[in-house]
Amino acid sequence: MADTMGHTASTTTARNTSAALGIFLLALAPQIFELVWSFGTIFGWGSGRGPLQVVAAHATALATSIPDLLVILSAVPGAIAKYLSTGSSGQVVKATLSSDALLALIYSYPLFAVAIGSLFVTIRGAQDYIGGVMLAALALFALWASSDLQGMHGFSFGAGTAPRMFGVLLLALGAGIAVTGLATDGPNVGHYSWRGPFFVAAAIVFFALAIRPLGLVVTAFASFQIAALGSHETRWIEAVIVGACLTAGCAVLFPYILGLPMPMFPRFLIQ
Amino acid sequence: MELFANLAHGFVVAFSPINLLMCLIGALVGTLVGVLPGIGTIATVAMLLPITFGLPPVGALIMLAGIYYGAQYGGSTTSILVNIPGEATSVVTAIDGHQMAKQGRAGPALAIAAIGSFFAGCVATILIAVLGAPLTKLALAFGPAEYFSLMCLGLIFAVVLAKGSVLKAIAMIVFGLLLSMVGSDIETGASRMAFNIPELADGLGFATVAMGVFGFAEIIRNLDHGAEMNRDLVQQKITGLMPTRKDLTDSTPAILRGTVLGSILGILPGGGAVIASFAAYTLEKKLARDPRRFGRGAIEGVAAPESANNAAAQTSFIPLLTLGIPPNAVMALMVGAMTIHGIVPGPQVMQKQPDLVWGMIASMWIGNLMLIIINLPLVGIWVRLLRVPYRLMFPSIVIFCAIGIYSVNNAPVDVILAGVFGLVGYWLIKHDFEPAPLLLGMVLGPLMEENLRRALLISRGDWSVFVTRPLSAVLLAIAAGLLVLTVLPVLRAKRDEVFTESEN
Numbered sequence: 001m002a003d004t005m006g007h008t009a010s011t012t013t014a015r016n017t018s019a020a021l022g023i024f025l026l027a028l029a030p031q032i033f034e035l036v037w038s039f040g041t042i043f044g045w046g047s048g049r050g051p052l053q054v055v056a057a058h059a060t061a062l063a064t065s066i067p068d069l070l071v072i073l074s075a076v077p078g079a080i081a082k083y084l085s086t087g088s089s090g091q092v093v094k095a096t097l098s099s100d101a102l103l104a105l106i107y108s109y110p111l112f113a114v115a116i117g118s119l120f121v122t123i124r125g126a127q128d129y130i131g132g133v134m135l136a137a138l139a140l141f142a143l144w145a146s147s148d149l150q151g152m153h154g155f156s157f158g159a160g161t162a163p164r165m166f167g168v169l170l171l172a173l174g175a176g177i178a179v180t181g182l183a184t185d186g187p188n189v190g191h192y193s194w195r196g197p198f199f200v201a202a203a204i205v206f207f208a209l210a211i212r213p214l215g216l217v218v219t220a221f222a223s224f225q226i227a228a229l230g231s232h233e234t235r236w237i238e239a240v241i242v243g244a245c246l247t248a249g250c251a252v253l254f255p256y257i258l259g260l261p262m263p264m265f266p267r268f269l270i271q
Numbered sequence: 272m273e274l275f276a277n278l279a280h281g282f283v284v285a286f287s288p289i290n291l292l293m294c295l296i297g298a299l300v301g302t303l304v305g306v307l308p309g310i311g312t313i314a315t316v317a318m319l320l321p322i323t324f325g326l327p328p329v330g331a332l333i334m335l336a337g338i339y340y341g342a343q344y345g346g347s348t349t350s351i352l353v354n355i356p357g358e359a360t361s362v363v364t365a366i367d368g369h370q371m372a373k374q375g376r377a378g379p380a381l382a383i384a385a386i387g388s389f390f391a392g393c394v395a396t397i398l399i400a401v402l403g404a405p406l407t408k409l410a411l412a413f414g415p416a417e418y419f420s421l422m423c424l425g426l427i428f429a430v431v432l433a434k435g436s437v438l439k440a441i442a443m444i445v446f447g448l449l450l451s452m453v454g455s456d457i458e459t460g461a462s463r464m465a466f467n468i469p470e471l472a473d474g475l476g477f478a479t480v481a482m483g484v485f486g487f488a489e490i491i492r493n494l495d496h497g498a499e500m501n502r503d504l505v506q507q508k509i510t511g512l513m514p515t516r517k518d519l520t521d522s523t524p525a526i527l528r529g530t531v532l533g534s535i536l537g538i539l540p541g542g543g544a545v546i547a548s549f550a551a552y553t554l555e556k557k558l559a560r561d562p563r564r565f566g567r568g569a570i571e572g573v574a575a576p577e578s579a580n581n582a583a584a585q586t587s588f589i590p591l592l593t594l595g596i597p598p599n600a601v602m603a604l605m606v607g608a609m610t611i612h613g614i615v616p617g618p619q620v621m622q623k624q625p626d627l628v629w630g631m632i633a634s635m636w637i638g639n640l641m642l643i644i645i646n647l648p649l650v651g652i653w654v655r656l657l658r659v660p661y662r663l664m665f666p667s668i669v670i671f672c673a674i675g676i677y678s679v680n681n682a683p684v685d686v687i688l689a690g691v692f693g694l695v696g697y698w699l700i701k702h703d704f705e706p707a708p709l710l711l712g713m714v715l716g717p718l719m720e721e722n723l724r725r726a727l728l729i730s731r732g733d734w735s736v737f738v739t740r741p742l743s744a745v746l747l748a749i750a751a752g753l754l755v756l757t758v759l760p761v762l763r764a765k766r767d768e769v770f771t772e773s774e775n
Binding site: 127128205228239242243261 | 438439442445446452459663697701727
């Protein structure tokens with residue numbers, strides 16, 4: 001870290017903006033995910049809310065929760081005391097709030113605050129800072145996901161007690177790691193490449209979607225080729241030959257020798 | 272000396288040529304299936320269980336023991352060669368074993384794993400014969416409070432075995448605990464964090480998460496720019512298949528300690544066998560003159576957990592035979608097989624069916640013997656697999672893992688989840704978080720919660736129960752002591768490893 005002051009300052013500003021932007025997107029990730037998911041309902045896949053409903057519900061939740069936030073913030077000290085003593089946080093509030101509003105309150109707002117805060121601090125170890133913030137975000141998400149579960153009743157645990165306990169613990173640890181990234185110099189975030197992750201994930205998703213309708217032979221061969229796209233070292237003739245041999249081997253090994261119930265050929269060919 | 276007479280009787284039963292053949296076939300098939308990346312011990316035993324149905328009871332159990340040990344050793348082979356642990360116990364082997372493979376020493380790693388397992392198997396067999404019944408009392412002394420404290424201790428082991436920051440390791444454990452909460456609550460049946468996805472109702476499978484954060488993440492990382500050079504170097508410098516004299520002298524004490532630790536912990540049903548390999552690794556790292564070698568290809572880091580793992584697998588038969596409690600999923604499958612053959616595990620089985628019980632104990636030893644006979648010559652073949660160019664190896668591993676995960680539950684969602692965890696694992700690597708503590712947290716999470724709830728229910732909400740019960744207090748004190756020992760050097764002098772070790 002023997003950079004000159006001026007140099008560090010300029011790169012830090014640039015990085016801070018992108019870090020803040022990233023955290024801002026992370027704060028809206030569940031909402032965006034549900035929106036993307038909801039496009040499926042247009043084509044009649046899956047069940048759930050349509051895209052317009054999703055946008056409307058989350059927009060209102062994000063906007064109208066601000067007054068609730070103020071109410072809750074004023075009641076925080078009491079609520080924490082109550083949570084610690086009984087483990088049932090804000091039953092009164094929960095009864096009146098929708099799940100979307102809770103998502104905004106528990107997950108999105110705190111991360112908005114972190115995103116804004118990131119603009120004003122010097123990030124000395126980006127690897128730790130971003131990592132810590134993301135873990136804390138996971139913890140907040142888990143707290144939201146377990147917010148509908150029953151808490152302690154008497155001295156026996158409810159279904160939600162342990163998840164909330166570990167959620168709070170992870171939140172604290174994530175915050176601790178993020179603070180380490182602010183307080184001490186550390187390595188920057190490593191370089192992410194897109195090609196390997198994208199094609200390996202694509203091969204896996206293709207396998208999962210195709211194994212039932214298309215059967216093992218087609219799926220294994222196609223997934224092999226998709227995964228092979230992930231490396232620039234791939235030689236195509238070789239990949240096709242090895243892929244074919246591997247597929248043949250799997251087709252003998254898994255359904256016949258190991259007796260696993262697995263479709264072999266595309267469904268439309270058999271019928 | 273009646274016990275030795277029993278053991279001898281068992282060997283007479285097991286040593287018939289046909290039973291030896293059964294065991295050999297079982298160990299061979301188990302190894303061959305277990306070595307496929309993506310198929311762990313549980314999956315292997317479950318898949319191969321039906322082939323034993325047609326055999327007479329003793330033959331079937333002997334074959335199953337062979338399959339079990341073969342599968343377990345096959346799992347260790349994949350952990351060492353391609354860094355894909357098929358079950359919780361081989362997670363630890365993967366840490367140093369894969370580093371050894373990267374340094375061209377896959378042969379010695381595989382050989383020492385087999386030798387350590389065999390030695391531990393021999394000791395544990397005798398231990399079962401001599402101490403089987405009395406040792407059961409130890410398991411009975413463990414109430415929920417003790418188990419909770421034991422789980423805490425187990426989780427602290429995971430902190431100690433991490434290379435980098437202690438805070439990050441603890442965060443990974445808690446992340447694992449949180450992941451283990453997904454699914455149905457054991458007591459109330461309430462669906463927790465499952466988002467109405469039916470496949471999540473049963474929780475996240477260990478194989479799914481392990482395959483993701485270890486297997487897929489490793490593949491994705493190896494595809495990064497700059498990683499190619501690293502890999503090519505590995506392929507060129509494979510040296511020696513067998514361990515050198517120095518390797519053997521280095522690992523002998525590790526094997527001995529691992530065996531003792533594994534034998535003791537294996538007796539505790541529920542989590543004992545899992546903790547054994549972590550505990551053995553931690554002990555070696557704490558005793559080592561230069562703990563920094565661990566995580567960078569120390570042979571003790573393979574020898575100790577492998578022998579502890581095998582010793583624990585063996586002694587975990589004690590609670591199964593005497594109390595009828597299966598200590599892990601594989602043992603539960605074994606109980607299933609035993610029941611099919613008309614043996615109901617429990618306190619009476621030792622008196623009622625001595626042929627089967629002692630035959631089985633003897634067959635476990637024979638299973639270990641077969642393992643070493645089959646695997647020492649095979650080491651050369653496994654190592655040669657590393658010479659396959661990575662551009663062909665990685666799509667094959669992806670396919671095998673995908674088929675393996677799919678075959679566990681016939682659920683496409685599991686495959687997608689494994690892919691998601693692969694991306695999570697890639698992210699973890701980029702932020703220098705280690706996946707091993709995460710997996711341990713995930714395995715121990717449900718046990719920990721269950722025992723915590725039970726302990727508090729019995730003590731009527733009194734948290735002091737964990738320190739007033741002597742055994743539990745001792746376990747917690749060891750855990751606290753270990754944590755302090757780990758944190759102290761960090762406080763004293765900032766660890767330089769975190770910064771110098773960016774390649775990993």
